[in-house]
Amino acid sequence: MSTPTTTDSTRSITTGGKLSSSAARTRKRLSRPWASAASIIIAVLWTIPTLGLFISSFRPREQILTSGWWEFFLNPQVTGENYVDVLSAGTTQLTMLESFVNSIAITIPATIVPLMIASMAAYAFAWIDFKGRNFLFIFIFALQIVPIQMALVPLLSTFSRGLSIFGVQVTLPLGASDGYAQVWFAHSMFALPLAIYLLHNFMSEIPGEIIEAARVDGASRGQIFFRIVLPLTMPAIASVAIFQFLWVWNDLLVALVFADGGAAPITKLLAEITGTRGNDWHLLTAGAFVSIIVPLIVFFALQRYFVRGLLAGSTKG
Numbered sequence: 001m002s003t004p005t006t007t008d009s010t011r012s013i014t015t016g017g018k019l020s021s022s023a024a025r026t027r028k029r030l031s032r033p034w035a036s037a038a039s040i041i042i043a044v045l046w047t048i049p050t051l052g053l054f055i056s057s058f059r060p061r062e063q064i065l066t067s068g069w070w071e072f073f074l075n076p077q078v079t080g081e082n083y084v085d086v087l088s089a090g091t092t093q094l095t096m097l098e099s100f101v102n103s104i105a106i107t108i109p110a111t112i113v114p115l116m117i118a119s120m121a122a123y124a125f126a127w128i129d130f131k132g133r134n135f136l137f138i139f140i141f142a143l144q145i146v147p148i149q150m151a152l153v154p155l156l157s158t159f160s161r162g163l164s165i166f167g168v169q170v171t172l173p174l175g176a177s178d179g180y181a182q183v184w185f186a187h188s189m190f191a192l193p194l195a196i197y198l199l200h201n202f203m204s205e206i207p208g209e210i211i212e213a214a215r216v217d218g219a220s221r222g223q224i225f226f227r228i229v230l231p232l233t234m235p236a237i238a239s240v241a242i243f244q245f246l247w248v249w250n251d252l253l254v255a256l257v258f259a260d261g262g263a264a265p266i267t268k269l270l271a272e273i274t275g276t277r278g279n280d281w282h283l284l285t286a287g288a289f290v291s292i293i294v295p296l297i298v299f300f301a302l303q304r305y306f307v308r309g310l311l312a313g314s315t316k317g
Helices: 006-014 017-030 033-056 059-065 071-072 081-088 096-125 133-145 148-162 181-204 207-214 219-251 255-257 265-271 285-292 294-301 303-315
Strands: 164-165 168-170
Touching: 017 164, 017 294, 033 071, 033 219, 059 071, 071 133, 081 096, 081 285, 096 133, 096 181, 096 285, 096 294, 133 148, 133 181, 133 285, 148 255, 164 207, 181 219, 207 219, 255 265, 265 285, 294 303
Parallel strands: none
Antiparallel strands: 164 168
């Protein structure tokens, strides 16, 4: 009797032993002509506005304000003044480069911190049996329906005034409007419910035989999490990381409330450089592509894990 290779055995274990048939069915469905045609149509429709924005970013200001981007093909005129104006633009406190650095300083911790907490919480909900586990998980899941707008003012008040714990007033060092800490806390708190829910669903699909085998071999819960669960969950973590990174990078609402002064991100600066009445809205065409550089790098760098994370549920049991 032939023995399966190590790679095939590992893939069979981590996917419930049904990788070949499930993956073949998924691949067949996605490769059907109607699915390919629908994907092409959606891609074209999604790309047309982006193409128009890109073309407009190189058009003179007068043409942007008086004609549509498609008229560029009838009267092509190219200029780099929009990018020069955007890169040299700024407020009384920040320049475009400084706000760009602020966005990086805000987004990276606001992505890493909730992912670390959510992965450990998801592991506890999926594989650790403790009292009140189901009720607590439902409560965290229900937090997703709470609008962010309802939490902004109470959260800002807590950051500025502190907390009262058993009658003792505790002041949180987060009141400075030009610091990053309160923005990190706000984004992390808003991201945790959805991140825990998504990672829990993925971790719960890991075959229990792997966890039991590790326990029999004497592995602790920490070793199981870091050496087994975390590597197997990496595609899902990468998928959540991309969504969280893009959400924080493109966020304006939280930035308006918690990031002020020297900590303002690029989205806030772009909203300000258009003018008080939006007279310079044409600068957004170039500003959009300046701000999209980092998200594109992150997406293409994690694209392999992102696709695996989206298709992981299709190739299980």
